[in-house]
Amino acid sequence: MLANVFVVNNLLSSEECDFIISYLERIKINEIGFEEGGLYHIRIQQIPFYHWRVQFIWRKYLKKIQEVLPNVKLNYTQMVKWNSGTSMDVHKDEDIDSKMSFSNGVVDWSSICYLNDNFRGGETRIGGYPIETKKGRSLILHSKNLFHSVDTVYGNRYTIAAWWTEVKK
Numbered sequence: 720m721l722a723n724v725f726v727v728n729n730l731l732s733s734e735e736c737d738f739i740i741s742y743l744e745r746i747k748i749n750e751i752g753f754e755e756g757g758l759y760h761i762r763i764q765q766i767p768f769y770h771w772r773v774q775f776i777w778r779k780y781l782k783k784i785q786e787v788l789p790n791v792k793l794n795y796t797q798m799v800k801w802n803s804g805t806s807m808d809v810h811k812d813e814d815i816d817s818k819m820s821f822s823n824g825v826v827d828w829s830s831i832c833y834l835n836d837n838f839r840g841g842e843t844r845i846g847g848y849p850i851e852t853k854k855g856r857s858l859i860l861h862s863k864n865l866f867h868s869v870d871t872v873y874g875n876r877y878t879i880a881a882w883w884t885e886v887k888k
Contacts, residue, residue, distance in 0.1 A: 721845055723861035730783050730857040735776045736834040740877050742773055743800055757805040763796045780857075780879060784830045787859055791828055791883040801841065801876035807869040809844075812862035812882060827885040829862035831878050838874030843867060852876070 731739075743761065746752075752761035766773055781793060795815055812826045831843060833852045842849040843858055845867045850858050860867060862882070 721848060721860075721865070723865060724845055724850075725787050725859040726850065727783065727787060727857045727859065728853065729855045730832055731776065731780060731834070731855045733854055735779075736854050736877075738772060739776060739798060739879065740834050742770070743798055743877060757802045759800040759802070761798045763798070777879070780832060781881070784857065784859060784881065784883070788828060788883065790886045792886050794823075794826055794882045794884050796879065796881035799878050799880055801869075801872045801878070803838075803873055803875065804871065805869075805876075806840075806871040809866050809868040811864065811866055815882065823884060825884045826882045827861065827863050828859060828883040830857055830859045830881045830883065832857040832880075834877035834879065835875075838872055838876050840870045841872035841874075841876040842870045844870065 743759075746761070752759055752765065754760075763777055766777075768774065777796070781796075785791060812829050814825050833854060833856050836852050836854045838852075841852055843852070844850070845860055845865050849870070
């Protein structure tokens, strides 16, 4: 495997993944999310507190990522629906507007949890090396230093993505 890349299988259960997907399909995306280039984003901060099961699954996800990387602080997170035909070009992650974040806007690490695998394509590539998408699997990478991309998706791909700041000791 690549340096500064972690793959965690079954970070979320199949049932938790299915619940998040059904939640994304039920809510009105234009009320709490935004569309950009065929990707539908819902910022976790915009999910009402009384949607307790979504909040519970999200907190479980964050806790498990911090077990792998104990010296990180959450910066920003969202659920994403990738429509058929979408992809992401090769890039490194950049710092974000601190008004949108839980932290200071500095992005060092990224984590992606794949909520489904019933589509074709859509592999995350790190330095050209493909990471197989698998329901419940999470990919954690030092995204500020590693070039990564997403192959074209055929079908719908659902993910939870989070960006993290490394806490210096």
